[in-house]
Amino acid sequence: MKAAPLTYHRAKSIAHAMELTAKYDGTAKLMAGGQSLLPMMNLRMALAEHVIDVSGIAALRECRPVNGKYFIGAGVTHAMIEDGRLEDTTRGYLRHVAGGIAYRSVRNRGTIGGSLAHADPAADWPTALLALDARALIEGPDGEREVPLAQFQRGLMETALNPGEVLKGVLVPRLSSGARWAYQKFTRKVGEFAHSIAAVVIDPKLGLANVVVGAIGGKPLRLSMDDTRWPGELGAAVERGSYEHQLHQTMVRRAIAACASS
Amino acid sequence: MRIELKVNGESVAAEIEDRMTLGDFLRERLHLTGTHLACEHGVCGACTVLVDEEPVRACITLAAALEGRQVRTIEGFEDDRAMQVIRECFSEAHGLQCGYCTPGMVITVRDLIQRGRCADAAQIRAELAGNLCRCTGYAGIVKATELARDRLK
Numbered sequence: 001m002k003a004a005p006l007t008y009h010r011a012k013s014i015a016h017a018m019e020l021t022a023k024y025d026g027t028a029k030l031m032a033g034g035q036s037l038l039p040m041m042n043l044r045m046a047l048a049e050h051v052i053d054v055s056g057i058a059a060l061r062e063c064r065p066v067n068g069k070y071f072i073g074a075g076v077t078h079a080m081i082e083d084g085r086l087e088d089t090t091r092g093y094l095r096h097v098a099g100g101i102a103y104r105s106v107r108n109r110g111t112i113g114g115s116l117a118h119a120d121p122a123a124d125w126p127t128a129l130l131a132l133d134a135r136a137l138i139e140g141p142d143g144e145r146e147v148p149l150a151q152f153q154r155g156l157m158e159t160a161l162n163p164g165e166v167l168k169g170v171l172v173p174r175l176s177s178g179a180r181w182a183y184q185k186f187t188r189k190v191g192e193f194a195h196s197i198a199a200v201v202i203d204p205k206l207g208l209a210n211v212v213v214g215a216i217g218g219k220p221l222r223l224s225m226d227d228t229r230w231p232g233e234l235g236a237a238v239e240r241g242s243y244e245h246q247l248h249q250t251m252v253r254r255a256i257a258a259c260a261s262s
Numbered sequence: 263m264r265i266e267l268k269v270n271g272e273s274v275a276a277e278i279e280d281r282m283t284l285g286d287f288l289r290e291r292l293h294l295t296g297t298h299l300a301c302e303h304g305v306c307g308a309c310t311v312l313v314d315e316e317p318v319r320a321c322i323t324l325a326a327a328l329e330g331r332q333v334r335t336i337e338g339f340e341d342d343r344a345m346q347v348i349r350e351c352f353s354e355a356h357g358l359q360c361g362y363c364t365p366g367m368v369i370t371v372r373d374l375i376q377r378g379r380c381a382d383a384a385q386i387r388a389e390l391a392g393n394l395c396r397c398t399g400y401a402g403i404v405k406a407t408e409l410a411r412d413r414l415k
Contacts, residue, residue, distance in 0.1 A: 001302060008263060008280035008326040031327075038283075038322040039303035051280075053327050079316070103392025104373065105310050105317040190391035 003041035009052045014139055014166055017054050022141065022164035024050040030166065031055070032075055032114035035106045036123070054166070060113065063087070066171060071137070073169040074113020082107060089174040090132060093181045093201065097128040100183075103191045113167045116149075119157045119219070122193040126153055127214030128183060130222065131199035134172045140165035155218035179203035182258035184251050196247045198255035200225075211256065213237075213248050223252065267328050269294070270338030278325055285309045285320035288335055296336035296365050300394075307393035310366035311335045317373045336365035344372050348410045357406030359397035367393050371407050380411045 011017035011030075021028055029048035031037050032055050040046035054060060060075030063086045070089040072081075080086060081098035088094050101107055101115075101124050115125040116136065129149050136152045138145050141164050149170075152160050161167060175181075179202065186196040197214035202225075211223040211230060221237055223230040230252060238245045266275045269292060276291055285302075288294045288311070300308040302321045309320040312334040339345035348368050351357065358364045370393050374380045379389050386407050387400065395403060 002283070002286070003281045005279070006281045008324065010326070010329065031324075034324065034327070035304065035319075035322060038324065039305075042283075042303050042322065051324070053324070055327055056329075102304075103307065104379075104389070105307065105319050105370065105392060106304060106322075108313075108316040109318050109323065190388050 001042050001044060003038065004044060004047055006041075006048055007050050009050060011052050011054050011057055013057060014059055014168065017052055017057065017166050018139065018141065018164055020050070020052045021166070024052075025163040028052055030117065032060075032111040032117075033077065033106075033109035034114075035102070035110035036114065036118045036120060055109075055111075060168070062169075065089075065174075069171045069173055071169055071171050072112060074116075074167045075111050076113075076169075078102075078107035078110050078112065078115075079104065081112065090172060091175050091179055091181070093128070093132070093175070093183065094172070097124050097183055100124065100185060106191075113169060116152065116170065117159060117161060117167045119153045119155075119159050120193070121153075121156060121217060121219050122195075122197075122215040124185070124194070124197065124214075127197045127199050127212050127220040129170060129172070130220050131181075131201045131210045131212040132172050133208060133210065134170050136160075136170055137168045138165050139168045144168070146171070150222065153219045158218075173203070173206055173208070175201075175203050175208075176205035178205055179208070180259050180262045182255040182262060184255040184258065186247060186251055196244075196251045198248070198251035200255045200259040202259060211252060213252060216244070216248055225256075227256075263326060265326055265329050267325075267330060268332045270334060280324075280326055282325045283321055284311070284313075284318075284323040284325045284328060284333070287325035288320060288333070294335050294337050298362055298365055300362065305392075305394070306363070306366075307370060308363050308366045310369045310393065312338075312369065317370055336369065339372075342372075344375065344410075344414055347413050348372055348375075348406070351406040351410040351413065352403075355406035355409055356402035357398065358395075358402075363393060363395045363397075367395065367403060371403075371410065374407065375411050375414055380407055383408065 028050035078098045194215045214220045298308040304322040
């Protein structure tokens with residue numbers, strides 16, 4: 001199928017994108033690579049009268065160290081991260097995650113910011129970046145604001161972005177040499193959306209000890225690292241004994257074990 | 263809206279509907295029907311073309327988004343040695359039957375070989391997971407890719 005008729009706008013700058021989203025409030029969608037949005041529009045599962053293309057904004061591809069952390073522009077593609085075309089301050093974690101997203105031809109256009117703003121609970125970045133305690137940087141009419149990822153995604157394809165705001169990028173930590181991570185994804189076919197994701201990041205120096213499950217409910221779920229607590233927390237989120245419950249439980253166990261032996 | 267871009271080395275200017283995908287633009291406007299559209303939602307890989315020499319899916323890329331960019335379709339590889347070798351290997355190793363997936367398949371294989379992502383059959387299968395073939399059962403495609411990789415060393 002083809003997307004329904006739409007009006008295409010090419011945003012020249014972040015300010016221009018903000019102006020356009022405010023102008024077409026409620027009828028517009030920002031599009032970066034369009035690798036999630038366009039399939040949904042082709043299937044008529046998503047509608048947008050106005051599409052605001054932000055893929056040509058060079059400022060959205062900027063990356064730089066910021067106060068001991070690292071800023072990744074929202075327009076950076078999965079392939080750029082996979083290939084190591086920017087610094088990976090997470091000891092290989094981001095490159096690993098990026099390389100496992102969909103297929104190379106999708107990774108060449110899909111972006112880290114697009115994935116976060118699209119907020120599909122089965123996508124990789126919402127889960128992977130939450131496990132890093134990353135922060136979203138948002139530019140809006142009232143200036144810039146920083147939102148912890150735990151508060152960025154509100155539910156199924158719903159985020160903290162207000163009309164007129166643009167996701168500029170994401171701040172990720174610089175993991176120390178003692179850090180360990182594991183990222184386990186279950187798919188029945190390479191490259192499809194995950195049925196379950198479990199991400200574990202431990203960095204005692206930064207006080208990080210995160211377990212996050214993705215492809216569950218409306219948004220990724222944080223669990224305690226404690227073996228006596230997380231099974232109960234998981235059981236409260238999905239029906240105990242169901243296929244989903246068993247699958248998520250297995251992925252969390254595998255990720256924690258993989259992290260311990262990494 | 264009006265767009266200008268390069269397709270197979272030639273400058274193209276056209277008036278298009280805003281919602282037009284790159285795949286429809288190539289086939290319906292430029293009559294470059296070697297780019298095959300099947301699923302039209304980014305799953306099958308049949309419509310894979312190069313944009314600025316990187317593989318992308320023409321069915322989930324808006325033509326409007328490619329202003330000033332360079333597109334290369336299956337018709338644009340006549341002087342490309344790697345593609346010539348890959349085509350020979352696909353023919354020899356029975357890497358195709360009906361040919362519907364083949365343009366996208368060989369463009370993807372060329373990219374895998376260039377990036378060194380075809381060390382063994384398992385890696386080739388994983389990397390080609392985004393290109394569906396309903397005829398061959400993939401064995402011939404994997405063999406053809408290994409053959410082409412070795413000949414292009």
